[in-house]
Amino acid sequence: MSQPRSRRTHAPLRRAVAPLLALVATAFLVPAAETHAPDPVVGGALWTQNQLVEYAWRVGQVPPAWLQGAIVDAAADSNASRAARAARFALDGSSQSLIAYGEPTGCSPNGIACFNRAGAPDSFAMWFRRQGYVFDWGTLRWCQAYLDPPDGCFDAENIALDEFGHVEVLGHHGNYSDGSDFDDAVVQTVSRAKPRHGWDAHRYGRCDVATLQLAYDVPTLASPYSTCLDLVTGLSLAVSATSVPYRATVTFSSRLWVSNRDDYERLAGNPVSERLIRLQRRPIGGSTWTTVATLDPDDSPGSYAEALSLTASGEYRARFSKPPDEGLRGDDSAFVAITVAPCTSGCPVWAP
Amino acid sequence: MSEATWYRHFVPALIALSLIPFARGPGGPPAGMPNGHGTASGARSLHAHLACTPLRRGSGRLVERVAADGSLAGYELELGRARRGPQRVVELPAESFLGDRVGDAVLVGSDDGLRSRLRLVGAGHGCERVIATSRERIFRRAAIDPAGQSVVALHLERRTRRELGIFRRPLGGGRWERLLGPLADDAPAVLARIGPIFATILAWSGDGATLAVQSCGSHACATRVVAGDGGSKLLLGRPGQGPLLRVERDLLLTLAVCAGTPCPIVRTRLSTGEVLP
Numbered sequence: 001m002s003q004p005r006s007r008r009t010h011a012p013l014r015r016a017v018a019p020l021l022a023l024v025a026t027a028f029l030v031p032a033a034e035t036h037a038p039d040p041v042v043g044g045a046l047w048t049q050n051q052l053v054e055y056a057w058r059v060g061q062v063p064p065a066w067l068q069g070a071i072v073d074a075a076a077d078s079n080a081s082r083a084a085r086a087a088r089f090a091l092d093g094s095s096q097s098l099i100a101y102g103e104p105t106g107c108s109p110n111g112i113a114c115f116n117r118a119g120a121p122d123s124f125a126m127w128f129r130r131q132g133y134v135f136d137w138g139t140l141r142w143c144q145a146y147l148d149p150p151d152g153c154f155d156a157e158n159i160a161l162d163e164f165g166h167v168e169v170l171g172h173h174g175n176y177s178d179g180s181d182f183d184d185a186v187v188q189t190v191s192r193a194k195p196r197h198g199w200d201a202h203r204y205g206r207c208d209v210a211t212l213q214l215a216y217d218v219p220t221l222a223s224p225y226s227t228c229l230d231l232v233t234g235l236s237l238a239v240s241a242t243s244v245p246y247r248a249t250v251t252f253s254s255r256l257w258v259s260n261r262d263d264y265e266r267l268a269g270n271p272v273s274e275r276l277i278r279l280q281r282r283p284i285g286g287s288t289w290t291t292v293a294t295l296d297p298d299d300s301p302g303s304y305a306e307a308l309s310l311t312a313s314g315e316y317r318a319r320f321s322k323p324p325d326e327g328l329r330g331d332d333s334a335f336v337a338i339t340v341a342p343c344t345s346g347c348p349v350w351a352p
Numbered sequence: 353m354s355e356a357t358w359y360r361h362f363v364p365a366l367i368a369l370s371l372i373p374f375a376r377g378p379g380g381p382p383a384g385m386p387n388g389h390g391t392a393s394g395a396r397s398l399h400a401h402l403a404c405t406p407l408r409r410g411s412g413r414l415v416e417r418v419a420a421d422g423s424l425a426g427y428e429l430e431l432g433r434a435r436r437g438p439q440r441v442v443e444l445p446a447e448s449f450l451g452d453r454v455g456d457a458v459l460v461g462s463d464d465g466l467r468s469r470l471r472l473v474g475a476g477h478g479c480e481r482v483i484a485t486s487r488e489r490i491f492r493r494a495a496i497d498p499a500g501q502s503v504v505a506l507h508l509e510r511r512t513r514r515e516l517g518i519f520r521r522p523l524g525g526g527r528w529e530r531l532l533g534p535l536a537d538d539a540p541a542v543l544a545r546i547g548p549i550f551a552t553i554l555a556w557s558g559d560g561a562t563l564a565v566q567s568c569g570s571h572a573c574a575t576r577v578v579a580g581d582g583g584s585k586l587l588l589g590r591p592g593q594g595p596l597l598r599v600e601r602d603l604l605l606t607l608a609v610c611a612g613t614p615c616p617i618v619r620t621r622l623s624t625g626e627v628l629p
Contacts, residue, residue, distance in 0.1 A: 064422030110550035110568040132424035
């Protein structure tokens with residue numbers, strides 16, 4: 001297919017292709033997907049890290065107050081739950097990023113909301129279909145339009161959070177066929193209506209966060225990595241001396257980092273700070289490791305250290321156990337043998 | 353009916369598809385103008401006894417009527433454009449659509465919750481003709497064949513909004529005859545994949561030999577292609593199909609499913625179902 005040719009010869013096609021679409025919709029079925037991974041990404045440029053992206057209501061298509069509140073809340077939800085250096089959103093009346101309600105729209109006919117991020121990193125657009133619009137399946141109802149939201153309505157805050165996720169760069173999450181992992185993402189192909197589980201989620205799911213972290217990095221080197229990730233780590237151990245007198249003090253220094261792989265994107269090679277690193281020892285040539293100390297976080301990013309007074313030779317390694325609450329794999333450093341000279345004076349006296 | 357069955361039933365007659373006008377967007381105000389079948393002889397004869405004022409500069413568009421709470425109260429159909437505004441304005445309920453142009457009139461579907469109507473409406477007093485009405489069914493979408501002889505329509509059961517199929521009827525009146533069954537019967541696996549149908553697009557080939565019926569879920573679409581006489585059918589239901597643009601000879605042109613970037617156009621060969629690179 002030659003898209004440029006189509007553009008030259010068919011103006012209607014050009015008009016039809018131009019809209020940038022993201023469809024969010026009702027449904028009772030979840031598309032089958034047997035992969036479970038961070039959300040895919042949509043096209044276009046990334047925002048700069050922690051960029052403040054302001055938005056305004058489109059003149060002539062200003063959302064009603066009940067929808068404005070939901071959108072503002074969703075922007076705050078995005079800021080609070082992104083767990084990454086992704087863009088931050090804030091309402092500002094003079095912004096060139098516009099959010100609209102009702103017609104006209106460039107969205108395709110089968111969505112209740114859509115976005116356009118072609119302007120990133122300068123601007124975006126977002127649009128919400130009007131309350132009462134009729135689809136083949138029935139009439140669109142936004143929950144916020146009611147004092148007592150009826151079943152079948154869509155939570156505008158949840159849908160707006162989905163759209164802000166798209167604006168960040170997130171594509172629709174691939175769910176298991178049975179939908180059991182629906183909570184892992186707000187950015188869903190098929191958003192759920194009240195009262196189905198997840199209809200009113202107001203935080204990014206862990207697989208949304210995983211992609212935001214890959215694209216934009218974690219907020220700090222001590223921040224947890226999403227459990228939707230499974231990052232290989234590296235761990236090193238260095239010692240201040242490998243042959244020391246009896247009771248000499250040896251400093252053990254360790255570094256922990258995220259493996260430097262291309263598919264880890266912004267996270268590749270990250271030093272990992274503020275984790276639990278154990279120092280383990282075994283007799284030289286032995287097979288059983290015993291934890292003898294915990295290495296304290298050092299001032300340097302991803303660094304840990306501890307000084308120990310040694311009385312016997314041994315082999316040492318650092319151990320980082322896989323944390324149960326984040327997406328880092330455990331790792332052991334290579335071991336280092338330290339020879340300790342026999343005691344020659346002031347030696348302990350063992351009782352018979 | 354399975355996808356494979358559809359392919360078995362496909363006959364080469366469907367290959368000879370010629371250019372059709374731009375497909376009408378389903379639901380809500382269409383982005384483009386009606387696709388102008390007004391030059392067909394059948395359309396002229398149909399239109400001859402309608403006292404229509406020539407439509408100037410474009411034909412029609414639907415404009416939202418908004419209630420005080422911001423909800424959709426309905427549409428205003430604006431026909432033609434004169435110096436001081438549209439030549440005629442027709443008030444329509446929220447469930448309405450704008451279809452093909454036929455001479456100086458346009459096909460309009462509307463449902464007020466009790467009754468569905470298909471009408472040809474144009475500018476000028478007396479330029480209105482009811483094609484069909486129903487209290488049991490909703491005419492959700494309709495299109496007039498290029499010869500201007502018949503109308504095809506998506507019928508929904510009023511109470512449940514269940515799809516009943518695609519039906520065809522002479523414009524002059526007569527019985528509705530079913531061209532296609534519901535997607536749920538024809539391709540249940542495809543329907544399960546794309547989910548509840550948000551919108552349906554009907555598009556004739558330019559020679560009237562072929563009708564494309566595209567059903568779109570929240571994210572993806574599937575298209576059934578049927579011979580005008582209902583004799584042969586083809587299902588194009590591979591994942592990744594976006595909204596229909598048009599049928600062009602042996603090709604179905606759709607957008608791809610995409611988000612956040614310009615959606616590429618996908619060409620699918622009707623004779624083989626092959627998606628072309």
